[in-house]
Amino acid sequence: MSENLRLSAPDGSLADATVYPDPLALVGAAAAFVAERANEAISARGRFTIALSGGATPKPVYGRLASARLDWTRVHVFFGDERCVPPDDPLSNYRMAKEALLDKIAIPPANVRRMRGEDPPDAAARQYEQALREGLGEDGRLDLVLLGLGDEGHTASLFPGLAAVTETVRWVAASYVEAAGRWRISLTPPIINAARMVAFLVAGAGKADVLRRVLLGPRQPVVLPAQAIRPAERPALWLLDAAAAARLDRQA
Ligand code: 6PG
Secondary structure, eight states: OOEEEEEEOTTSOEEEEEEESSHHHHHHHHHHHHHHHHHHHHHHHSOEEEEEOOSSTTHHHHHHHTTSOOOGGGEEEEESEEESSOTTSTTOHHHHHHHHTGGGSOOOGGGBOOOOTTSOHHHHHHHHHHHHHHHHGGGOOOSEEEEOOOTTSOBTTBOTTOGGGGOSSOSEEEEEEGGGTEEEEEEOHHHHHTSSOEEEEEOSGGGHHHHHHHHHSOOOTTTSGGGGOOOSSSOOEEEEETTTTTTSOOOO
C-alpha cells in the first residue's frame, strides 16, 4: 500500500509525494512509473526523452526497468549529472546506468547521450548543452528528469553555494565541488524546471531530516539546492520510502 501526500512549504510551493512501505516497493513503483511515462510520451509524441539520475538509489530501479515492455528505439537517454571521471571509472554515473540498464536493452547507441566526464569540465558542459539542444530539437523539453537528494540537500550536481544553483540561462554547468573533491557536470534549474515531469527518488532514514527541510522548511535554494527545482508544468513528484518520509507531516 502506498500513501499520497500533498505538501505545501511555508512559501506556498507545493510538492506531491508518494510513500511506499519499503525500499523494494519503491523500486518496483519507480520502475513502473518511468515505463508509464515512456509509453505515454511515445503514444503522444512518438519518442520519450529522459534524464537519468546518478547515485545509489536509482540503480535497482534501472535494473527493474530493463525488463519493462518498452520500444527502446523510441527512448532517448540523457544524464542529469556526471562526475568528471572516465566512462569506465567506478564513480561514473554513465557506467552505473550502463551496467544496470543500457547494456540490457535494445536501445540504439545514438539514443544514449552521456556527459563526457573525461574531458575538460567546461568544454564537456558546453558540448553537452549542444547535445541536449540537438537531441531535444524544437521541443527543447525533457519528458522526465529523475533526481536524487544528497544528505546536505544537493540534487544532480547542484551543491550548496554553487553558482550553478542560481543559473538562469545555460542548461549545463561545470563546477568544482569541494565536498566531492572533484569537478562535476550538471543540468541546471532552467532545463530541469522546463521538463514535463520531474521525479525525485529518495530512500532511507538518513534522508528524513534533509527531506523535511527541503519540502517543509523555509525557502533557501543556495543552502538546499533541491529547492531550486520548481517545475513549471506541475509540482515535482517525490517517490519515497517510509523511512525517508518519516519526518513529513501527514496531510493526505
Ligand atoms: C550523483 C547524483 C546525486 C545523487 C544524490 C543522492 O551523481 O551522486 O546525481 O545528486 O542523486 O547524491 O545519492 P544517493 O542516491 O546515493 O543517496
